[in-house]
Amino acid sequence: MLGKKRPLGKELNEIQVGDTYSETKKMDDRDLLLYLGLTGDANPLYLQHDYASLTAYEKPIVPSVMLFGMVSSLVSMSLPGPGSHITQHEMTFxxxxxxxxTVAFTLEVIAIDYQNKQVAMSVTGTNHENEIVVRGKLYVSPACKPNSLTAKSLENFF
Structure with a gap:
């Protein structure tokens, strides 16, 4: 990672209402197993076909917190990008x-709060049938460039 400069995401003054970012992500079994192994969440609804077939879902589903993790990744890597942080979220599934x-996620900046140095963003996720599977609102603190004598030591990140 070191040796190659990584740009920070957009700062507050570089963001406009209406800015959007879209990306599709496939819910791979590998990613699901990594999540389940990391969290220790062994909910049979996420893993066991026999159990899930007896529920209203009829087959195993992806945990909602894993979907939120994908949204969080889009915020911290794309819009506003590296250096940003979600401070509040309201999500429904x-x-x-x-x-x-495969889920198509879209982020859109819907408001900018200059006083509190944050943006409000809407998020939607749709499946291949164009059915909404994720809907929400996020409050995000965008990246800000360090302004100190020690900032030079972090030059690989901006």
Missing amino acids: PAPVYHST
Whole structure:
């Protein structure tokens, strides 16, 4: 990682209402197993086909917190980008996401609060049937460039 400069994301003054970012992500079994191993979450609804077939979902689903993790990644890597931080979120998951499903996520800046140095963003996620599977609102503190004598030591990151 060191040796190659990594640009910080957009600062507050570089963001405009209406800015958007979209990306699709596939819910791979590998990623699901990594999440479950990391958290120790062994909910049979996420893993066991026999159990899930007896529920209203009919087959295993992706944990909603894993979907939020993908949204968080889009914020911290794309809009506003590296150096940003989600300070508050309101998320709903109106329809289940099944294993191997591709979800199209869209982030949009809907308001800018200069006084509190944050932006409000809407997020939506749709599956291949154009059904909304994620809907929410995020408050994000965008990146800000360090302004100190020690900032030079972090030059690989901006």
